[in-house]
Amino acid sequence: MCEEQGTMTTPLDFFSYRSGILSAEEVPLTRIADDVGTPTYVYSTEGFLAPLRELQAGLAGLDSLICFAVKSNSNLAVLKLLSDAGAGMDLVSGGELFRAQRAGVPSHRIVFSGVGKSPGEMAQALEAGIFSFNVESVPELEVLNEVAIKMGLRAPVALRFNPDVDAKTHPYISTGLKKNKFGLERKEILAVAAGLHGYEGIELRGISIHIGSQLLSLKPLDDAFSRVRTLMKELEPVLPEPLQFVDLGGGVGIRYDDEKPPRLKDYCKLIHKHFGARARLKHPLKILIEPGRTLSGNSGVLLTEMMYRKKRGKKDFVVVDAGMNDLIRPALYGSWHSIVPVEERHRKSRQMRTSDIVGPVCESSDCFASDRPLAAELETGELLAVLSSGAYGFSMSSNYNTRARPAEVLVQGASFRVIRERETYEDLIRGENP
Numbered sequence: 191m192c193e194e195q196g197t198m199t200t201p202l203d204f205f206s207y208r209s210g211i212l213s214a215e216e217v218p219l220t221r222i223a224d225d226v227g228t229p230t231y232v233y234s235t236e237g238f239l240a241p242l243r244e245l246q247a248g249l250a251g252l253d254s255l256i257c258f259a260v261k262s263n264s265n266l267a268v269l270k271l272l273s274d275a276g277a278g279m280d281l282v283s284g285g286e287l288f289r290a291q292r293a294g295v296p297s298h299r300i301v302f303s304g305v306g307k308s309p310g311e312m313a314q315a316l317e318a319g320i321f322s323f324n325v326e327s328v329p330e331l332e333v334l335n336e337v338a339i340k341m342g343l344r345a346p347v348a349l350r351f352n353p354d355v356d357a358k359t360h361p362y363i364s365t366g367l368k369k370n371k372f373g374l375e376r377k378e379i380l381a382v383a384a385g386l387h388g389y390e391g392i393e394l395r396g397i398s399i400h401i402g403s404q405l406l407s408l409k410p411l412d413d414a415f416s417r418v419r420t421l422m423k424e425l426e427p428v429l430p431e432p433l434q435f436v437d438l439g440g441g442v443g444i445r446y447d448d449e450k451p452p453r454l455k456d457y458c459k460l461i462h463k464h465f466g467a468r469a470r471l472k473h474p475l476k477i478l479i480e481p482g483r484t485l486s487g488n489s490g491v492l493l494t495e496m497m498y499r500k501k502r503g504k505k506d507f508v509v510v511d512a513g514m515n516d517l518i519r520p521a522l523y524g525s526w527h528s529i530v531p532v533e534e535r536h537r538k539s540r541q542m543r544t545s546d547i548v549g550p551v552c553e554s555s556d557c558f559a560s561d562r563p564l565a566a567e568l569e570t571g572e573l574l575a576v577l578s579s580g581a582y583g584f585s586m587s588s589n590y591n592t593r594a595r596p597a598e599v600l601v602q603g604a605s606f607r608v609i610r611e612r613e614t615y616e617d618l619i620r621g622e623n624p
């Protein structure tokens with residue numbers, strides 16, 4: 191899948207130029223645009239499965255469960271694909287649980303994260319019989335305890351530890367620092383453990399962490415894993431039963447541009463180092479991870495059509511038919527996505543114009559890329575692909591400006607199918623009462 195064995199995913203691992211046309215696996219994107227229209231999210235099946243297989247191979251020898259972070263891409267077909275390949279799911283809402291159930295994900299492979307689970311969502315997940323609630327505060331634990339007692343059940347719980355480690359990523363997606371809203375402090379966890387007999391509806395089974403997303407170095411994870419081990423040692427004498435599992439949170443970063451994210455096999459090695467046979471743990475632990483972007487990021491592109499070129503002195507505005515409502519990452523985080531013409535000949539153009547690639551939404555932040563060189567001959571009707579859009583693309587889309595959200599297409603080999611229809615105007619007003 192990549193230029194060297196056992197590496198990270200890169201934007202063009204699963205999309206390549208075939209006979210001069212950018213293709214998802216073996217399907218030219220021009221064919222998808224003709225059949226389905228634009229803007230459309232296009233995913234490669236192999237894009238999801240190859241990194242999953244790599245993680246499964248890297249964790250071989252451990253009792254492990256890879257729970258896909260549903261928030262990164264929650265299409266039912268994607269969830270089913272990954273579940274059929276052995277993945278579990280990491281959820282953050284009752285809506286995501288509903289999706290996972292519809293996709294046929296076995297409940298014993300589901301974990302429920304998030305700082306604000308409602309009593310209704312707790313009951314829904316208890317009813318379903320999920321593997322674990324990753325609890326983030328003492329008040330949340332108290333509510334879960336009450337809900338479980340009322341239902342005559344015990345809730346399986348991992349306490350989410352905030353290890354106070356700087357993940358060195360974008361501040362909006364950094365979660366493991368004391369100043370972040372996530373997780374419990376060491377002292378709180380020790381206090382809960384000591385008073386566990388007071389929680390009849392809770393079965394404490396594990397510790398979880400998640401320090402941030404798009405991690406470009408293993409160092410913060412190394413530190414966080416050490417801190418988890420120390421905490422688990424401190425907990426041992428306090429707990430009536432040994433802990434059964436540790437949930438190590440989201441995956442590592444991917445390449446959008448020329449970043450050098452950790453290689454998946456090195457990430458797995460780090461897990462082995464801390465929790466595998468060599469770590470000589472007193473009790474063997476099941477290992478959970480919750481990768482989102484690692485599995486979905488480079489499996490998708492946003493296919494869009496150029497509408498207008500607005501010529502300006504030093505640079506042009508290239509207006510495309512996708513907007514910030516379809517893909518909000520550049521506007522929200524200033525994130526960088528590679529944008530390429532679907533016809534390869536335009537990549538090699540002799541005449542490049544510095545361009546801002548912008549959408550139709552009435553906000554200046556509706557800009558996918560600034561000051562990019564783009565072929566001057568690109569005109570109305572040409573197709574462009576916004577690469578690395580499989581994670582936090584469609585799942586963060588909205589109907590802002592009353593724009594129908596894009597279709598989603600899944601490619602496998604030489605065939606493709608629409609896994610989400612383009613929204614219609616009727617979809618846009620569903621449930622409204624004039």
Ligand code: LLP
Nearest residue numbers: 259303400403404440441480481482483582
């Ligand atoms: N587990 C938990 C508890 C999380 O909060 C997250 C992501 C993940 C797992 C998955 O992390 P990943 O493997 O994808 O790095 N919208 C942002 C990313 C937000 C991440 C939120 N939490 C973006 O577009 O970059």
